[in-house]
Amino acid sequence: MNIGIVYYSRSGNTKKVAELLRDKIKSKKINAELLEIKHTKKPGFFKAARAAMKQTEMPISNSYFDLSKYDTIIVGSPTWASKASPYVKSFFNKAEKYKGKKAGIFFTSSGETEKAKTGDQLKEYLDSIGLETSDNIIGLQMKKEEIKEGKENIEDFIKSMLQK
Numbered sequence: 188m189n190i191g192i193v194y195y196s197r198s199g200n201t202k203k204v205a206e207l208l209r210d211k212i213k214s215k216k217i218n219a220e221l222l223e224i225k226h227t228k229k230p231g232f233f234k235a236a237r238a239a240m241k242q243t244e245m246p247i248s249n250s251y252f253d254l255s256k257y258d259t260i261i262v263g264s265p266t267w268a269s270k271a272s273p274y275v276k277s278f279f280n281k282a283e284k285y286k287g288k289k290a291g292i293f294f295t296s297s298g299e300t301e302k303a304k305t306g307d308q309l310k311e312y313l314d315s316i317g318l319e320t321s322d323n324i325i326g327l328q329m330k331k332e333e334i335k336e337g338k339e340n341i342e343d344f345i346k347s348m349l350q351k
Contacts, residue, residue: 286317300326
């Protein structure tokens with residue numbers, strides 16, 4: 188089984204969680220690779236929030252992604268203005284060979300995760316482009332690259348991603 192962990196991280200919080208997921212999956216003797224979405228220019232706080240509210244695509248420096256080698260794709264995003272980062276949309280507009288693949292979602296937030304609409308919004312988007320997303324969405328409240336809340340849900344999330 189091959190798992191690709193696609194994520195965007197502006198502050199490092201989402202990257203920290205992506206690395207944690209990769210390491211935990213690898214400890215189960217399953218291949219997991221990180222695919223970082225790279226911005227061309229780091230957006231400021233207000234520009235990022237405005238783009239998230241409107242779901243305006245943001246320019247990324249990654250030019251092409253072939254996701255055919257992955258059986259499962261895990262997608263991670265920070266929460267901006269209660270929504271997913273629009274960089275995820277930019278990534279999938281350049282990616283290929285992902286339709287019909289199983290997908291999981293995680294998101295990070297500095298606020299309470301149950302108030303964020305990030306997971307539901309990402310699920311709706313990923314389903315609309317042809318991924319088969321799990322209902323097991325994990326939200327993690329973060330503070331300076333440390334998980335403040337939600338860590339107890341990681342093992343169940345990983346188990347759900349490893350099921351066929």
